[in-house]
Amino acid sequence: MSTAASFVFDPERFMRNGAGGHGARLGLSYHAHGPDWVELALPYDPAMVGDPESGVIASGPILSMMDMATSLAVWLKLGDFRSHATLDLRVDYLRPARPGRTVIGHGQCYRITRAIAFVRGQAHDGDPDDPLAHVAGTFMAPEGYS
Amino acid sequence: MLPPYADLLGLSIDPEDEDGCRLIMPFGDGVVGRPGFLHGGAISGLLEMAAIVALRQALEGEGGGRIKPINVTVDFMRGGREKPTYGSGIVTRLGKRVANVEAAAWQDDRATPIAAARLNYLVIRE
Numbered sequence: 001m002s003t004a005a006s007f008v009f010d011p012e013r014f015m016r017n018g019a020g021g022h023g024a025r026l027g028l029s030y031h032a033h034g035p036d037w038v039e040l041a042l043p044y045d046p047a048m049v050g051d052p053e054s055g056v057i058a059s060g061p062i063l064s065m066m067d068m069a070t071s072l073a074v075w076l077k078l079g080d081f082r083s084h085a086t087l088d089l090r091v092d093y094l095r096p097a098r099p100g101r102t103v104i105g106h107g108q109c110y111r112i113t114r115a116i117a118f119v120r121g122q123a124h125d126g127d128p129d130d131p132l133a134h135v136a137g138t139f140m141a142p143e144g145y146s
Numbered sequence: 147m148l149p150p151y152a153d154l155l156g157l158s159i160d161p162e163d164e165d166g167c168r169l170i171m172p173f174g175d176g177v178v179g180r181p182g183f184l185h186g187g188a189i190s191g192l193l194e195m196a197a198i199v200a201l202r203q204a205l206e207g208e209g210g211g212r213i214k215p216i217n218v219t220v221d222f223m224r225g226g227r228e229k230p231t232y233g234s235g236i237v238t239r240l241g242k243r244v245a246n247v248e249a250a251a252w253q254d255d256r257a258t259p260i261a262a263a264r265l266n267y268l269v270i271r272e
Contacts, residue, residue, distance in 0.1 A: 021178030022185035025154065049150045050198075058151035059215045060194050064187020086186045090219040 009081055011038045011072045023068055026061050036077040037108040037121075040069045044100050055099035059133075062103060062123055063091050066135045069107030070119035074139055077109040077117075082141050084117065089137035097132050101125035107135075112145050148195065155191050159199070160232065167203060169196050169233040184226025184260075192233040193249040193263040194218060200235030201247050201267060209272060213245070216266040224260040229253050231260065245269050 015023075015030040026048065031039040042065045050058025067086055075081050097103050106128070107121040117139040122131040148157060152169075155177060160168040171177060171192045179185030198213070205211050234256075235249040245267045250259045 021175060022188045023179075025176035026187075047150050047154045052149055058149060058191070058194065059218065060151060060155075060187065060191030063190045063194075063218065063220070064185065067185075067187050067190070085225065086220075086222050088219065088221045089186070089190070090217065092217045093215045096214075 009075045009079060011076060014072065015040070022064060026064055028065055028068060031104055033072075033076060036073055036110070037106060038069050038072040038076060040065050040105045040107075042103040042105065044102060054096070056096040057099075057103075059091065059093055062097070062105070062133050063089065065103070065105040066091065066107055066121050066123060066133070069105045070109065070121055070135065070137060071107075071139060073107045073109040073119060074112065074117040077112060078145060082145060083143065084139045084141040087116070087138040087140045089135060092134045093132070094134060095132050097125050103132070114144050114146050116140055117145060148199075151191065152195050155188060155195070157192065157195055167196070167200050167234055169199065171231045171233065173228045173230065182228060184231065186220075186222055186261075189222070189226055189231065189251050189261045190218070190220045190263065192231060192251055193220060193261060194265065196233035196251070197235040197247040197249040197263065197265045200237055200249070201240075201245055204237040204240050204245075205269070208240070211269050211271040214268040214270070216244070216268055218263055218265045220261060220263045222261045224258070226251075226260045227253060232256070241269070242271065243269055
């Protein structure tokens with residue numbers, strides 16, 4: 001009996017056990033997942049403010065969350081953990097996040113080739129139909145995805 | 147001068163830089179991704195802060211104003227290792243309503259960046 005065949009990548013466990021460092025500093029946590037997507041939660045923290053006048057958080061923490069959510073989504077679609085690195089990530093900031101609100105980041109992997117995984121996602125602060133950011137990017141696996 | 151988010155990343159303005167635009171991010175627990183490497187999000191945060199410092203400085207020379215991020219595209223070229231990272235921004239165009247900024251992050255040598263970004267900002271003149 002092969003244990004490898006029954007292995008299922010669990011993003012909730014990964015975020016609980018394996019994600020210290022920068023993710024922990026931002027307070028990032030697991031929110032939900034599906035076959036090729038993951039949602040993470042970024043709670044409001046005055047330490048993340050980028051514009052002291054308005055209290056709006058900086059764009060960097062949102063990019064960090066979307067980088068992690070889309071990375072987890074690749075492993076979910078793959079069904080396995082694979083060492084990979086972000087090749088590029090573009091973020092469109094549709095509107096500022098509302099001060100005090102938790103931001104939810106939805107990352108999806110929509111295509112995996114031998115070497116490259118293609119991802120996209122949105123972030124919102126309560127209403128998924130009113131996103132505050134949209135992202136698109138790619139990951140590369142040095143030893144390949146397949 | 148720098149917002150709270152810059153403190154979260156541990157950023158400071160490099161005192162050895164004559165233009166006062168170059169930022170330093172020390173390596174530490176708060177900016178680690180996979181063990182031994184910088185988190186891509188922390189590198190991106192450094193790039194965005196470097197872009198904002200450069201843009202604010204350019205705007206001050208023209209009477210000041212507020213800025214809002216429109217978008218950012220980050221290219222990751224090399225893994226960031228356990229050492230200080232430098233970040234610097236260049237305003238490629240400062241228009242009436244929009245500014246185009248480029249930023250680079252490097253460790254040992256500016257000629258071998260670990261990441262680079264293109265950023266667009268909406269400018270609201272005072």
